[in-house]
Amino acid sequence: MKKLITPIFLLALSLTLTLTSCSNEEISSPIAPNAIMEDTPSINSRPALPQNTVGNIDWKMSGTYVQDFSFRRIKAVTPSECGDTPFDAVTSFYNDALINSFFDLWDFNFDAVDVVLDDYFVINQIAAQVENKNTDTFGAKGEYTNFVQKTVINLESFWDMANLISVRGQHTSTLEDLDFIRYVYETYSDATPAEIDYLLSIAEYYNDYSDQIPENPFYAVDGFATSTGIIVIGDGLVSMLSETGLDPKVVWSGILAHEWSHQIQFQNYGLWTYPTPPFIGTPESTRMTELEADFFTGFYLTHKRGGTYNWKRVEDMLSAFYNIGDCLFQNPGHHGTPDQRLEAARQGYLQATAIKKKGHLPNAQSIHDAFIAALPTIVN
Template sequence: MRKSLALPLVTAVAVLGLSAPAQAAPADRPQELIAQLQQLLPADYEQRVAEFDRRLGIDDDLSDVARAVLNPDDYECESTQLKDWLNSTIAGWTDEDRLGASILLLVNTPMYDALFFPEPEQQRFFGLDGEYTTVLRRTFPDLKRFWDIDASGIEMLPAHGNAMLDTARTARVLQVVFGSSPEEAREAAEAVREVAGLPVYDNGDAPIFTFNAFAYSPEGVEVPGVGLPTDKIVVGDGVLAGFRSVGLGDVAPQAILGHEFGHHIQYQQGLRESDLPAPEATRRTELMADSFSSYFLAHRRGANMRWVRIKHFIDAFGNIGDCNFDSPNHHGTPNQRTRAAEWGTLMGVLALPPFYRVVPSRTLAASFDKALPRMVRPDAPRQVELTPAEKTAGRI
């Protein structure tokens, strides 16, 4: 897998609740716009997106998921503030609204556009109003200096939901992903613009469309119509808005960026290889990236955050835990991601003066693998079992 998500981009069916037949939407909802968009996309557009991602190496190997399903009863796993906030942003949507959003999510203009057609660096801004541009631009070179990889070719890109309102950008995405003709792509892109521009989607800025961040390395795989993409880290507006809304906006951008940079360390250092089956293998790489990020954030020669902010970024990692035990994209429960962040933090603060040595990434990864069983140990409350003597006493 060459693309790694900081947050699992949960399927439209799971997030938007489309398992039930759509109910009739109010008469003032422009249902015809959504129907028109469906008609203008290829009939098998969902399968084409899946096949396109497979060619790029974006999806995970599902071959051993069945035998690798984790037992949910072994783990304590509940919703988080961040997930509750995301659900609240779509709570008032009708089934028709959710259907339209699911189609826009599959076309995925914001992410594909950032991946294949990056804007010039001077035009890039992070956050809906550019509020995180300064902190991310300051943190990115710090990460490059801190770690022992060649990061000169990695680009940092934003993903903005309102990119869906730009028909030229959507059209070129449709040509690349679906192989549409220029004429077909322009017509479908206009339909995307009209649907994304509906008030319910906040002109494309509804958080669900960019509630994601990922690292990508092409590893020699060229994309027809694009060529060989560069190594990238893409950060969506939606996930930044979410963390700000739950009070973690002061540290979450740096934590997300550090996590995604951790994946590029894994790419270059060959740290993704594992004998673990999915989803344990994905969980390992994600928790390792959490640890790498936390190590940088706490280290004296890294971000050098103080304890109040350390607590905040540990909370940030816990908030992106998930309970998708039967998914190959399972990233770890909230408790497990919290433990990984705590472990990385302790490794960072233990760096001693006068030189505050930075541990080589391979060495840190080896230490992480030794600690991993403790991070992922079952933690669900167990039913109390009585001893034979206790059972006998209970009958007296």
């Protein structure tokens, strides 16, 4: 078991849970304690949480992947700098609910921070990506399973990609399964059996006494695509986006279409030409592949054989969708500004409008070519 080595700051801090968008890079924001003390007002009289826990699980996603949404604890300051978007209000609410619930039960044992505010998120990623645990339903009660299955069938047909992509749900309820948590510790950590019993006792305590652990939507907030043909979409991501006033089905199809677009990119990796090499992790490269995914999303969602949405509906969905990325990246230009992303999707929509008159299903290569031609306009 890794040793917990974390600075403990005397200043009372609240921990900000947050979402990141569209990166295949880890984000870390080491902030000097002094800087925090200068910049952050004292929020309450509670003790500090450590900023950089290491957790107990040795596991990282492997291969090429695009992580569009993910839980991250990037800084221990609150409120967020993101401005007052509806999505910020929703995420702040759940952030505070989770942290307050944790503090209410916390007995100053820092191993508890590791378990429920670090390991839990990794466990649910492992559940979705590797162990395929509870992944065949969508929505907390499976209420969107049929809708997602139908959308996947439509995407398969639309892009001529039958049986190539595995779309997987992620649920907070998976973390109620202590046997599964035990299995993950046994398989993905070097904790001894006695240590695992101890970690499980912490998990059981918080699961029993907190109404947010693991029920809080942050525990199922992943949205990513891997080059091994997997797409993961967490219930919490969809539910929090929907709480901004969006139809959950629009959110599901929007995220699905975007992640599917990354799968099309993976499938054509090495075949398609780009002005900048794709998936090399630079801001320009990432922005380009994300804008292309938005272009494909706008194309699919508005195509009469795709999502059949009108542009306004797509625009509404994208507006909320994009608030996430733009707010929370250290470099605002990293993934495209909201304007650029909306323009990418709108250009895709215009492409669909032009093509649908001919009544043909698209050829991905031609859509890629159209995107590359439109890229200078989108960026500028």
